[in-house]
């Protein structure tokens with residue numbers, strides 16, 4: 089798991105000797121090489137291990153990190169889950185020999201066992217970063233580093249063979265190639281905008297001011313200069329791994345969060361009550377924690393009416409969050425008006441249903457509340473009242489029966505009822521009974537993980553039968569901690585933070601709270617300042633940018649002190665994403681935007697990039713025709729704050745050349761860009777985002793064609 093303030097890994101050489109020692113009585117010994125965060129990854133570690141014959145370092149396990157395992161000596165069996173087996177997945181084995189290596193994606197069950205007589209030695213890279221999902225990502229795969237040991241390649245002085253290059257969950261691109269470097273050859277220092285790890289298999293190399301002999305690991309930090317040469321008589325052979333971070337565009341796309349543009353949701357959360365009659369031990373309302381900031385308030389019918397009249401695009405409203413909505417004295421009028429205006433009302437965050445008159449229960453049916461979740465954490469009064477302090481199980485069941493009777497009378501299925509069973513140690517034995525009762529009451533049934541220590545700092549009645557709750561929760565997790573460990577994010581975090589966009593949470597008195605977790609600060613009052621004004625003001629837009637890692641925390645933003653944001657921030661380590669890399673990522677957005685435009689004079693780029701294009705216009709070399717005469721990459725001005733970083737500055741300048749080339753083309757199909765870009769496009773093609781890469785390939789092909797004719 090990510091540790092706050094961990095070491096930043098610096099460029100360095102790490103030689104080691106084989107076979108790695110195993111102390112008397114030991115069967116497995118890891119030898120740490122490096123560990124920490126990088127500009128690309130929030131966590132990266134490398135270790136070599138020795139494993140005695142017939143032993144495994146651990147039972148098959150899965151974790152949310154990605155890994156590469158390379159066999160250095162001996163033979164091992166990797167033990168993998170058979171995902172294709174039917175009901176009960178089993179495990180199968182694959183034999184790996186010296187220099188075989190595998191990639192394990194996140195959450196992929198695996199273990200290993202030494203098969204050879206001498207202990208096996210292997211090396212592992214393990215990492216985690218900002219995650220982003222795509223349709224095609226690198227899956228578990230087995231490779232062999234043989235090409236690095238063969239005299240392959242056209243240029244025998246420096247031959248490189250691509251092993252793979254694909255996106256992963258944490259990387260825009262994981263690239264691997266095998267290199268043979270002949271005696272006396274090498275290349276000059278240069279800068280890569282990604283981290284590079286090299287496993288030296290044979291021979292020796294000079295790099296970072298020292299000579300390192302095989303076996304050894306070399307790490308190059310993103311943005312730091314490095315070159316390599318072979319000072320020895322024999323050929324050096326090594327495997328290169330490049331860790332390319334996701335582009336800002338890709339991260340934004342997969343976050344599902346909208347970066348620019350007006351927020352105008354048709355679905356909002358408008359709390360009908362922040363008062364509750366129960367005293368549940370893990371609930372901030374039940375424990376009086378929300379009283380000071382939110383108070384015990386009810387949504388007024390007049391405010392509700394005004395809001396939906398003024399914002400006719402609102403189609404759905406969630407009424408429950410902090411309190412018991414059925415205590416609201418005007419709930420019937422609210423339900424009736426929503427029904428009349430054809431706005432779908434729901435209470436899916438939950439009601440305790442302990443207090444409700446027959447009229448209110450009838451109104452739920454008559455005015456077609458769409459759905460309602462009933463919090464029932466037990467199947468008997470004795471169990472139920474342990475957590476629902478002050479509640480009465482029998483009364484709740486009686487109210488459900490009354491609703492069902494009204495549903496029959498009105499011949500309707502609405503509201504759809506769900507029995508929500510929060511799993512605790514004291515009630516888990518009643519899960520099955522509760523499920524059966526729910527079926528009998530025509531309710532859906534859902535096991536939810538408890539708040540744990542989220543609000544109160546202490547966990548009430550932790551689950552004991554973890555396997556049962558893993559199964560029943562349907563997410564293979566028994567509590568929030570386990571969920572965090574498996575997914576690298578908090579349970580329901582994405583849903584909660586996503587509410588800052590859609591559906592936003594509004595308090596009963598009109599204060600825009602943003603999400604259903606925040607109860608401390610607000611973003612204005614929608615009843616007083618208008619819904620769209622509040623949803624699009626500077627403060628909430630800043631909070632959205634913060635959640636995307638684009639802005640630092642700010643005191644007046646509720647997220648700054650939120651447990652979700654703080655752990656996400658330490659876990660994702662926004663700070664380690666250096667300023668320069670952010671600029672590079674921003675340029676990728678520009679390239680993609682301009683690339684999407686067939687004519688820059690039209691407004692199309694602005695549609696894709698919004699203010700970004702305007703904002704960075706001064707950075708674009710205009711006119712690009714001047715570029716053709718330039719021998720040196722264009723200098724980046726010191727005002728950009730990156731003037732000192734010459735090498736990265738050059739990388740950025742190279743991008744500017746691309747931007748200019750693409751920008752200058754009224755249609756990428758014509759050859760005009762070639763006049764300006766030519767070989768430059770090829771050299772820096774790997775820096776481009778994927779769609780632009782395709783463009784670059786086309787440009788380069790046309791460039792060659794023009795040259796030859």
Ligand code: SF4
Pocket residue numbers: 584585586588602603604605606646647648650651652653
């Ligand atoms: S970080 Fe916390 S306060 Fe901010 S949106 Fe997410 S859950 Fe709400």
